[in-house]
Amino acid sequence: MCGIVGYAGPAPSSPSSRPVDVALQGLARLEYRGYDSAGVAVIDGEQVQVTKRAGKLQNLRDALGEDTATSSPVAIGHTRWATHGGPIDGNAHPHLGGRRDELALVHNGIIENFASLRAELEEQGYTFRSETDTEAAAHLVAREMEQTGDLTEAMRRAVGHLEGAFTLLAVHIDAPGTVVAARRNSPLVVGLGQGENFLGSDVAAFVDETKEALEIDQDQIVAVTAEGVRVIEADGTEVTEPKRYTIEWDAASAQKGGYASFMAKEIHEQSSAVADTLLGRLEGGRLVLDEGEIDESLLRSVDKIVVVACGTAANAGNVAKYAIEHWCRIPTEVELAHEFRYRDPVISEKTLVVAISQSGETMDTLMAVRHAKEQGAKVVALCNTRGSTIPRESDAALYLHVGPEIAVASTKAYLGQIAACYLLGLYLAQVRGNLFPDEIAALLEDLEQIPQHIQTVLDGSEQVEQLAREMKDATSVLFLGRHVGYPTAMEGALKLKEIAYIHAEGFAAGELKHGPIALVEEGQPVFVIVPSPRGRDSLHAKVVSNIQEVRARGAKTLVIAEDGDDAVLPYADEVIRVPQTRTLFAPLLTIIPLQIFSCELATAKGLDVDQPRNLAKSVTVE
Numbered sequence: 254m255c256g257i258v259g260y261a262g263p264a265p266s267s268p269s270s271r272p273v274d275v276a277l278q279g280l281a282r283l284e285y286r287g288y289d290s291a292g293v294a295v296i297d298g299e300q301v302q303v304t305k306r307a308g309k310l311q312n313l314r315d316a317l318g319e320d321t322a323t324s325s326p327v328a329i330g331h332t333r334w335a336t337h338g339g340p341i342d343g344n345a346h347p348h349l350g351g352r353r354d355e356l357a358l359v360h361n362g363i364i365e366n367f368a369s370l371r372a373e374l375e376e377q378g379y380t381f382r383s384e385t386d387t388e389a390a391a392h393l394v395a396r397e398m399e400q401t402g403d404l405t406e407a408m409r410r411a412v413g414h415l416e417g418a419f420t421l422l423a424v425h426i427d428a429p430g431t432v433v434a435a436r437r438n439s440p441l442v443v444g445l446g447q448g449e450n451f452l453g454s455d456v457a458a459f460v461d462e463t464k465e466a467l468e469i470d471q472d473q474i475v476a477v478t479a480e481g482v483r484v485i486e487a488d489g490t491e492v493t494e495p496k497r498y499t500i501e502w503d504a505a506s507a508q509k510g511g512y513a514s515f516m517a518k519e520i521h522e523q524s525s526a527v528a529d530t531l532l533g534r535l536e537g538g539r540l541v542l543d544e545g546e547i548d549e550s551l552l553r554s555v556d557k558i559v560v561v562a563c564g565t566a567a568n569a570g571n572v573a574k575y576a577i578e579h580w581c582r583i584p585t586e587v588e589l590a591h592e593f594r595y596r597d598p599v600i601s602e603k604t605l606v607v608a609i610s611q612s613g614e615t616m617d618t619l620m621a622v623r624h625a626k627e628q629g630a631k632v633v634a635l636c637n638t639r640g641s642t643i644p645r646e647s648d649a650a651l652y653l654h655v656g657p658e659i660a661v662a663s664t665k666a667y668l669g670q671i672a673a674c675y676l677l678g679l680y681l682a683q684v685r686g687n688l689f690p691d692e693i694a695a696l697l698e699d700l701e702q703i704p705q706h707i708q709t710v711l712d713g714s715e716q717v718e719q720l721a722r723e724m725k726d727a728t729s730v731l732f733l734g735r736h737v738g739y740p741t742a743m744e745g746a747l748k749l750k751e752i753a754y755i756h757a758e759g760f761a762a763g764e765l766k767h768g769p770i771a772l773v774e775e776g777q778p779v780f781v782i783v784p785s786p787r788g789r790d791s792l793h794a795k796v797v798s799n800i801q802e803v804r805a806r807g808a809k810t811l812v813i814a815e816d817g818d819d820a821v822l823p824y825a826d827e828v829i830r831v832p833q834t835r836t837l838f839a840p841l842l843t844i845i846p847l848q849i850f851s852c853e854l855a856t857a858k859g860l861d862v863d864q865p866r867n868l869a870k871s872v873t874v875e
Contacts, residue, residue: 255346255361256283256332257441258459259422259432259452261477268322275451276330277321279458280310285515285659287869288332290345293317294357295325296429301357305331305345326430326479329422329452331359334869337367338384348383350391355426356398358391361454362419362439370414390415394423404428405476408435409489412474418616422452432477436469440614442640443467443475443482445497450477456500456640457657468496468640498639501654515863516660516752516852520845521711526655526665527841528704530672535697538690540680544650547605547631552684555605558585559630561593561621562609563872565663565747566670570609571740572840573674579837580682580696591617594624602629607677610634611658611666613641615872622646635673637666651677660863661870662751664848667744668707668841675700675838699834703841706832710845717829717846720811721853724778731772731779731808732759732847733799735792737840738782745780745847752855752862762799775807780850782843783814783821785836793820800824813843 258279260272276293291313292305302323306312310332331346338344350356364370367386370393375381379392393414397407404425412421418438424431434441434452444451444459444466451459452475456466469475472487484492512518519526534540558577560570570587577585583605588598590608600606606625610618613636622632622643634647637655644650653669679696682688688696724730730749734742742759749757760769762781773779781800786793801824804810812825815833822828831842855862 255334255454256280256288256458257359257361257420257422257452257454258283258330259434259477260328260449261430261432261479262326262449263479264326264430265324268324270321270323272323272325272328273317273321275462276328277310277314278461279451279453280330280332282457282460283332283453283455284310285661285863285870287661287864288334289340290333290335290342291331292345292347293328293330294347294359294424295323295328296424296426297323297325299426301349301354301424301426303347303349303357305342305347307340307342307345327424327432329357329359329424329432336363337386344383344385346387348385348388348391350388350393351395351398352378356391356395356423358387358394358421358423360387360390360419360421363417364390364415364419365417366415390419390421391423394421395425398425398427402427404431404433405474405483405485406489408433409474409485409487412437412472412487420454430478433474434469434477435472435474437472438616438619438642440612440641441469441475443469443477445482449479450482452477460500464500466498466500466640468498468645470645471642501639513856514660514852516662516664517862519658519660519665520848520852522656523665523668523845524704524708524711527668527672527707529654529656530669531676531701532654534676540676540683540693542633542649542680543652544644547633547648549684551631552605552681554603555583556603558583558605558607559598559600559625560585560587560607560609561590561618561625562587563590563615563617565667565744566609566611566615566618568740568744568747569667569670569674570607571743572671572737573607573678575737576675576837577678577681580678581685581687583681588621590615590621593621600625600628600630604628604630606630606632608632608634608643608647609670610643611637611653611663611670612870613638613643615643617872619643619646633677635670635677637669661865661868662748662851662862667844671840672700672703696835700838703834703838706834706842707845709832710842713830714849717849718853720827721850722857725854725857727755727778727854729756729777731769731777732757732782733762733765733779733796733803734759734782735762735796736784737837738762738784738796738843741782741840741843741847742780744844745851748848748851749854751868752851752860752865753858754860754866762796765799765802770802770806773803773806773808777808778811779803779808780811780813780847783812783818785815785833785839786818786820787833797821797824813846815839
């Protein structure tokens with residue numbers, strides 16, 4: 254959710270705009286996370302100077318004016334998504350703390366015990382000006398600073414009083430060259446520069462400035478100055494060697510590159526995104542994971558797999574279920590992460606949990622991972638973000654390598670997740686001996702053909718774009734699919750809901766006659782994902798019958814079918830073609846027209862497809 258930026262540089266010999274400019278540029282690169290207010294804070298002589306405004310980042314820029322020069326060597330910035338208190342100037346971050354407003358603090362997450370802390374601090378004479386939980390943390394750190402005189406120690410002590418999930422950044426007039434930060438169940442990374450250092454809730458905050466980063470672990474405190482970075486544990490012990498890594502993409506990757514939206518750009522990057530997910534996965538003829546290892550004897554003893562994920566990632570998990578059960582013969586369940594631990598799931602040492610999260614910070618999924626590990630299960634994370642919490646807390650990780658995904662509605666990360674699920678399924682089949690080496694090699698060979706097939710679909714996008722423009726006034730769209738077409742139908746409906754704000758539902762086509770067919774009336778648009786007619790157990794004839802059923806009741810039938818499938822022609826108002834491939838690999842192709850349709854329809858309606866209302870890119874609170 255919220256975006257956080259911190260900067261510590263050399264003390265300027267004359268007023269400099271760099272601290273504020275770095276903060277503003279970082280916040281601009283974090284806009285994709287979703288927000289409704291923004292603000293920055295600097296140390297200006299003997300006072301903290303805070304500027305903040307509700308609304309878009311431009312409102313903050315207007316309030317700051319053209320001259321952002323300051324004598325401060327530090328700055329912190331924030332884009333807020335309202336939780337406690339509405340999206341007004343007074344509730345925007347940074348918040349001042351202390352009896353003399355000597356501290357400024359920004360916060361991502363939720364402080365669950367803020368009410369009792371607020372009552373305690375008010376009794377001690379601290380004045381509150383907002384409705385937020387954050388202000389309690391600001392006063393708390395300021396109080397500890399009064400007692401210790403050391404900002405790093407003050408943050409460490411304050412965090413010990415807090416309950417919830419949070420990242421905190423603070424500056425103080427008595428430590429004018431330092432930004433201090435802490436994290437618990439919320440993202441925080443450090444960027445390492447030359448004579449300056451950076452903090453962010455995402456590496457996008459500082460990728461223009463440096464490619465070198467540090468991972469910050471759970472409950473660690475970090476103090477950043479121009480000279481260096483100090484990390485301590487919750488008990489005060491020094492972390493002598495924080496984990497360092499190199500950011501693999503550059504700022505140009507987070508720009509639109511001539512496309513009308515980030516979503517359109519990311520849809521058209523999917524050929525290379527899937528190719529990058531598949532790249533370099535073989536060592537000595539065997540598939541390997543990116544990080545960590547699970548003993549192969551344990552993998553051979555696994556008797557159940559549970560995929561935990563939310564939203565689009567859960568749809569990817571539902572594709573994984575078909576592939577893993579087919580290749581590995583292991584019962585596979587797909588659980589919504591936010592329901593998983595609350596229903597007392599049956600998990601044991603023989604359960605393998607697969608956690609899917611683009612950001613690696615999805616709080617519901619992180620809590621599911623922790624619960625699974627408490628039950629003795631091993632966890633493999635499929636993630637796109639190096640240094641994020643979920644892969645670090647898992648036993649092994651497989652990274653997507655699709656580059657930054659800026660649009661809130663996921664597209665290229667979804668394809669990367671599906672491709673990574675296939676790789677994991679084949680890896681398990683290799684370890685467990687379910688498939689012969691030549692069978693795995695043949696599957697990988699076909700999978701490696703998918704990027705060029707994706708490009709073929711993208712090259713023919715004009716048909717779908719025109720269809721979307723013609724249907725921009727539609728108020729409801731239904732999606733039908735069977736087998737791996739079912740999760741594609743679910744994902745197609747989700748995309749349309751997310752960015753076009755119209756009623757959309759995805760159904761298993763076999764469920765049609767059990768109720769949903771009542772929704773079909775004259776002119777109702779229905780997308781149907783048709784399976785290949787090839788194969789021993791093809792469902793093709795049954796899905797063609799579904800097309801006939803809805804068309805007989807007046808539906809406008811929009812059929813996605815592979816090249817050469819002429820059986821659909823008599824029953825389709827529109828046929829959208831995709832190249833032939835194996836049935837299990839079809840979701841990498843059939844979803845693309847639905848992504849394009851949603852993006853173009855929302856664009857035709859004049860909506861912001863990159864930052865849809867009420868949504869944030871990463872859900873970092875439970």
